[in-house]
Amino acid sequence: MPELSPVPEVGYSLACMKPLLALIPALFSLSAFAAEPAGFQLSVTVDRPNALYAIGETIDYTISLSQDGKPVDAVEVSWTLSKDGVPPNENGSAKLVGGKAKARGTLTEPGFLLCRASFRETPQSAPITALGGAGIAALEIKPSLPVPDDFEAFWTAQKQKLAAVPAKATLTPDPASTETLEVFDAQVECLGAPVSGYFARPKGAAAKSRPAILTVHGAGVVSGNRSGAMRWGNEGALAMDINAHGIPNGKPAEFYKALAEGELKDYRSRGISDRETNYFLGMFLRLVRAIDFLTAQPEWNGRDLIVYGSSQGGFQAFAAAGIDERVSAICAGVPAGSDHTGVAVGRVNGWPKFIPSLPVTVPDPKVLESVRYFDNVNFAARTHAKEAIVTVGFIDTTCPPTGVYAAYNALPIRKEIFNDVKAGHTNTPEASRAMSEFARRIILDALAAKKP
Numbered sequence: 468m469p470e471l472s473p474v475p476e477v478g479y480s481l482a483c484m485k486p487l488l489a490l491i492p493a494l495f496s497l498s499a500f501a502a503e504p505a506g507f508q509l510s511v512t513v514d515r516p517n518a519l520y521a522i523g524e525t526i527d528y529t530i531s532l533s534q535d536g537k538p539v540d541a542v543e544v545s546w547t548l549s550k551d552g553v554p555p556n557e558n559g560s561a562k563l564v565g566g567k568a569k570a571r572g573t574l575t576e577p578g579f580l581l582c583r584a585s586f587r588e589t590p591q592s593a594p595i596t597a598l599g600g601a602g603i604a605a606l607e608i609k610p611s612l613p614v615p616d617d618f619e620a621f622w623t624a625q626k627q628k629l630a631a632v633p634a635k636a637t638l639t640p641d642p643a644s645t646e647t648l649e650v651f652d653a654q655v656e657c658l659g660a661p662v663s664g665y666f667a668r669p670k671g672a673a674a675k676s677r678p679a680i681l682t683v684h685g686a687g688v689v690s691g692n693r694s695g696a697m698r699w700g701n702e703g704a705l706a707m708d709i710n711a712h713g714i715p716n717g718k719p720a721e722f723y724k725a726l727a728e729g730e731l732k733d734y735r736s737r738g739i740s741d742r743e744t745n746y747f748l749g750m751f752l753r754l755v756r757a758i759d760f761l762t763a764q765p766e767w768n769g770r771d772l773i774v775y776g777s778s779q780g781g782f783q784a785f786a787a788a789g790i791d792e793r794v795s796a797i798c799a800g801v802p803a804g805s806d807h808t809g810v811a812v813g814r815v816n817g818w819p820k821f822i823p824s825l826p827v828t829v830p831d832p833k834v835l836e837s838v839r840y841f842d843n844v845n846f847a848a849r850t851h852a853k854e855a856i857v858t859v860g861f862i863d864t865t866c867p868p869t870g871v872y873a874a875y876n877a878l879p880i881r882k883e884i885f886n887d888v889k890a891g892h893t894n895t896p897e898a899s900r901a902m903s904e905f906a907r908r909i910i911l912d913a914l915a916a917k918k919p
Contacts, residue, residue, distance in 0.1 A: 506535040511599030518601045526601045528570040528582040538566025544586045548572045551579040551815045551869040553825040577604035579868050600861035608872045610844035611812045622790040634759045648700045657756040659749045660713025664691030667700030678771035678913035679705040679761040685778035688727035690716040703914050735819035740833040742840045754787040771913040779803050789846025798902045800858045805843040805870035817870040843874035854881040856905040858898040860890035
């Protein structure tokens with residue numbers, strides 16, 4: 468490993484549980500989370516551009532601080548090394564030499580080693596913070612717990628309840644329709660709240676000639692996205708974009724703000740001690756009902772159906788493919804819902820944080836059991852899709868890469884992952900492009916085939 472200049476150094480070794488995973492990317496540089504009025508820039512980098520390591524290999528982090536583009540010397544920076552944000556932690560500090568300091572660590576299990584560096588201009592100043600992540604044997608990370616024995620039986624029973632509700636659809640023509648594209652506000656009856664969103668279909672499409680795509684939303688309380696449906700409709704697909712909660716579309720911002728602060732406040736944590744009352748049960752059944760609607764369209768080719776979303780939308784993409792055999796492909800950006808039970812093996816838990824992350828003492832056993840039926844690692848293991856793309860941010864503290872990789876590795880299908888080594892919880896242009904090109908390729912291939 469190359470040396471990164473004579474700078475202060477700290478040693479670090481993580482030797483804990485031994486769950487799973489083998490070699491892959493990880494790292495990151497730079498990411499400031501506090502205002503930097505004095506022109507400071509703090510960054511963290513590792514000694515390999517792709518940030519990929521094997522178990523036990525040494526990872527050298529370089530912490531760099533500059534002000535107005537010039538290295539800052541003789542000031543102190545501090546850092547913490549952790550297993551993707553959970554203990555055991557190693558803390559250190561050093562004075563910068565040539566604007567740089569070094570932290571060094573290893574990981575003795577598959578996972579991610581996160582370096583969080585911080586600097587204060589004065590004791591009273593808000594800290595400037597940066598993260599760097601390294602992936603250790605990431606392709607060997609396994610789910611923290613196995614798939615429940617009755618996982619499929621549970622979801623089959625839920626779909627049977629849904630099937631008893633007629634899939635009556637109300638399509639209201641939308642003024643955004645064009646000469647080539649019909650656009651509708653779509654409401655489809657479901658268990659509980661309806662499917663609510665926008666539907667776009669190319670005009671004059673022949674029967675059984677079009678692929679379908681369902682786009683779904685991240686966390687929050689918003690309307691369906693008309694432009695999302697139109698985007699893919701203009702690509703030639705039957706396209707539907709639905710909001711996550713079955714609420715009306717196209718209302719003023721105040722309408723959604725009131726829901727977010729009232730009726731739907733903290734929806735992510737509702738009913739989590741019982742799989743029958745978990746809020747996401749209704750959300751995921753609306754996915755099935757939206758697929759009922761799309762596959763009932765005479766123009767659908769009977770073969771290609773993509774579910775596409777990021778964060779909570781990525782969670783929905785995994786869920787749809789895990790419980791509905793009609794899903795042929797998923798595009799899941801920085802997916803939430805991945806390995807909720809990581810705490811059971813000393814790992815991080817991602818959003819929606821059904822279970823607090825370590826150092827929690829004893830997780831609620833009812834929650835620990837019930838949330839397994841709403842976990843990407845288990846949807847992945849039972850997926851009906853034929854192919855998938857997943858994106859991951861290596862310094863994502865909302866949907867940490869350890870859990871995302873656990874879900875990705877559980878997919879037993881043709882798949883690819885976009886390692887966004889400099890990204891947190893976001894869709895960078897590069898990651899967005901990778902997802903879009905993946906979906907566009909499927910749509911173009913389907914249109915070229917024009918056969919069911």
